[in-house]
Amino acid sequence: MKIISTNIGKPTTFMWNGKEEITGIYKKPVNKPIYLTKNDVINDEVSNRLNHGGYYKACYLFASEQYPYWKKLYPDLDWSWGMFGENLTVSGFDEKEVYLGDIYKVGETVVQVSQYREPCYKFGHKFGTQKVLKQFIEHGFGGTYLSILEEGNVDVNDEFILMERPTNSLTVFDLFALVFAKEKDQDLLKIAANSKAIPPKKRILLSKYLK
Secondary structure: OOEEEEEEEEEEEEEEHHHEEEEEOOOEOOOOEEEOOOOOOOOOOOOOOOOOHHHHHOEEEEEEHHHHHHHHHHHOOOOOOOOOOOOOOEOOOOOOOOOOOOEEEOEEEEEOOOOOOOOOHHHHHHOOOOOHHHHHHHOOOEEEEEEEEEEEOOOOEEEEEEEEEOOOOHHHHHHHHHHHOOOOOOHHHHHHHHOOOOHHHHHHHHOOOOO
């Protein structure tokens, strides 16, 4: 896994249901290091602190390998790295091989794979249609948020070096599928509901599906 683009979002205003809203989802490559703190990325817009930013959502990571799939679906969009609102576009990020709770050294930082991404209407607005939310969920490769255990700069070509992996976990791909599945795998659900890599509120939410 290697960083191929560092991306930052500036405040962008749009109209939604007759109201003016601000978002930071319109991220663009900055061609320089970005500094990851334990709550966010320095100089990156976080408009809604209730649902974005914070310890379990300090930084969002997305795989470059997923871009061709989406470019075929939406060829007329203005494509660049950061299109999915990710701070880090990463090559070699196989969501079926990366696990919830994995700890990596990357650049000056130490990061932990944290919670799943839930696409919202702002993502739909950026893509020009709310149907992209269902497509995103059905495709199954949602990227991942990171918790920042040690703050610092990361830059293009920095590699993710695995330092620690939980003995009992599930992959990023399986976690994303589990969250949106109507019938939830009970074994995976137990693992996710007890993982300290995701927020306590999300653990409580998942535990309600246990039988």
